[in-house]
Amino acid sequence: MSEQPTEELDLIALMESRAQTYGLLSRLFRVEADRELLDEMRGMRFPTSTGNRHVDEGYKLLYTYLKGVWDDSVTELAIDYVRVFVGHGVNAFSAAYPFESVHTSERRLLMQEARDEVLATYRANNLKKGKWNEGEDHIALELEFMQVLCGRIAEALKADDEDAAIEMLNTQYNFLENHLINWVPMLVSEMLKFAKTDFYQGLGKLTLGFIETEEELLRDLLNDEMAEENK
Amino acid sequence: MSNMTRVEGFEFDNEFDPLEEEQEAFLDPEMIDDDNPDDIEEMPVIPNMPEGVVRKGVFDANNYDDARDALRALFEKNPGRKPTFLSIIEMCENGKPASEISREVDELQEHNYSVYAPMTLCRALERAGALVVDIPESAEEAETNDGVEYLEITEEVDPIWTATQEGLDVLKEEREGKGVKELFEADGTYLAIYKRVLEFCDEEPRTKKEIDLIVDHDPLVQSPRRYSNHFIELLEAAHALEWKNNKWTITELGKKTLATM
Numbered sequence: 177m178s179e180q181p182t183e184e185l186d187l188i189a190l191m192e193s194r195a196q197t198y199g200l201l202s203r204l205f206r207v208e209a210d211r212e213l214l215d216e217m218r219g220m221r222f223p224t225s226t227g228n229r230h231v232d233e234g235y236k237l238l239y240t241y242l243k244g245v246w247d248d249s250v251t252e253l254a255i256d257y258v259r260v261f262v263g264h265g266v267n268a269f270s271a272a273y274p275f276e277s278v279h280t281s282e283r284r285l286l287m288q289e290a291r292d293e294v295l296a297t298y299r300a301n302n303l304k305k306g307k308w309n310e311g312e313d314h315i316a317l318e319l320e321f322m323q324v325l326c327g328r329i330a331e332a333l334k335a336d337d338e339d340a341a342i343e344m345l346n347t348q349y350n351f352l353e354n355h356l357i358n359w360v361p362m363l364v365s366e367m368l369k370f371a372k373t374d375f376y377q378g379l380g381k382l383t384l385g386f387i388e389t390e391e392e393l394l395r396d397l398l399n400d401e402m403a404e405e406n407k
Numbered sequence: 408m409s410n411m412t413r414v415e416g417f418e419f420d421n422e423f424d425p426l427e428e429e430q431e432a433f434l435d436p437e438m439i440d441d442d443n444p445d446d447i448e449e450m451p452v453i454p455n456m457p458e459g460v461v462r463k464g465v466f467d468a469n470n471y472d473d474a475r476d477a478l479r480a481l482f483e484k485n486p487g488r489k490p491t492f493l494s495i496i497e498m499c500e501n502g503k504p505a506s507e508i509s510r511e512v513d514e515l516q517e518h519n520y521s522v523y524a525p526m527t528l529c530r531a532l533e534r535a536g537a538l539v540v541d542i543p544e545s546a547e548e549a550e551t552n553d554g555v556e557y558l559e560i561t562e563e564v565d566p567i568w569t570a571t572q573e574g575l576d577v578l579k580e581e582r583e584g585k586g587v588k589e590l591f592e593a594d595g596t597y598l599a600i601y602k603r604v605l606e607f608c609d610e611e612p613r614t615k616k617e618i619d620l621i622v623d624h625d626p627l628v629q630s631p632r633r634y635s636n637h638f639i640e641l642l643e644a645a646h647a648l649e650w651k652n653n654k655w656t657i658t659e660l661g662k663k664t665l666a667t668m
Contacts, residue, residue: 206415247525307415
């Protein structure tokens with residue numbers, strides 16, 4: 177195995193760390209938290225000053241909830257999950273619906289243009305839905321798409337395939353700009369209205385802050401690359 | 408890969424055909440008719456629905472002025488859980504950590520499984536005013552590593568549940584047989600049947616089929632028609648019988664009651 181320069185190793189570690197964060201956020205949006213997940217999260221370290229206000233607030237809220245976890249927490253979170261993402265009304269304003277189409281279509285309907293677009297992007301990247309049986313523009317699936325690409329970029333870097341890594345970084349940037357950044361702030365603002373636990377309040381803020389930092393990071397990485405090419 | 412970051416939603420498709428058509432129907436917003444009330448999404452949310460449509464919960468502690476009444480109503484609505492409720496109040500007389508309650512309640516319900524988690528039962532008792540919970544605040548622990556400050560969780564929280572005086576009052580009256588007395592007063596016509604069932608189960612735990620044989624053919628239960636279920640369920644609610652090892656078993660209270668009959 178050839179030795180990789182330190183800068184490349186750092187980039188690989190960065191991609192793996194991004195994949196982990198996307199994976200965690202995706203899991204938290206996908207279904208209710210169970211005890212195993214809560215115990216695993218209690219073992220995490222929560223940075224207090226990352227440079228992004230939303231990330232810091234999100235981590236603090238999650239930490240506050242998780243340090244008080246006890247036998248009743250799984251039930252409490254299951255109730256809050258339903259309150260936040262499923263709701264009990266019959267119109268489109270009774271919960272923070274986790275589908276992009278609801279937030280980007282005029283009539284707040286499911287399965288609209290946004291869903292067709294993300295489906296096309298998944299397909300273009302050789303992905304099809306596995307155990308998923310809801311709309312493909314669900315926040316959990318969009319985050320998982322970013323997670324999968326982070327993993328692939330790390331693999332490409334390990335194989336010294338820089339062109340493939342850059343192409344996938346571009347795909348991530350476009351997906352972030354055209355989708356996540358476009359609707360997650362609206363989703364989070366609704367989550368903050370409905371969530372009664374610090375856990376889901378924190379998840380909302382952390383997600384918002386994380387995609388903000390992701391936009392900056394991807395822009396920086398791709399700008400550096402373009403500057404390198406223009407030399 | 409940890410549970411937190413496992414890829415669940417996607418499968419990797421090596422034989423993916425990008426030209427394959429999606430066989431799913433799309434809802435076209437243009438097709439929605441604004442004048443058709445069934446066809447638009449702006450319908451009233453459930454909380455704003457007319458009073459007559461709103462269904463109240465089976466049990467709502469706010470409907471009672473006194474916690475004792477709320478608790479009796481909770482038992483009445485959940486007769487199958489009554490023995491567990493009473494045991495929880497009893498174990499919390501001097502306060503008990505939630506983790507111990509969970510373990511003991513799971514043991515108690517070994518033969519009478521409930522879909523409700525032990526803490527859900529405690530929450531129901533709390534709403535009825537029979538228990539209070541004290542959740543301790545855990546301290547905030549920060550650590551600095553390579554100049555970066557992190558918060559870490561080092562303590563376990565185990566809240567203490569304690570029975571209220573109202574809860575203990577209702578427990579005492581139930582343990583002294585108030586439920587059985589009230590049952591026999593209200594359903595006195597069938598006293599002989601109740602006694603027969605208790606004596607039968609006192610000999611040894613019995614199956615439902617065995618109890619059927621000593622009840623269902625009695626002239627007393629022919630009109631109005633009563634079946635053994637009726638007597639078993641009411642004796643269980645009064646905590647004179649319990650379901651154990653797949654058989655109906657007499658309780659200590661049942662034995663005490665039988666001695667006075």
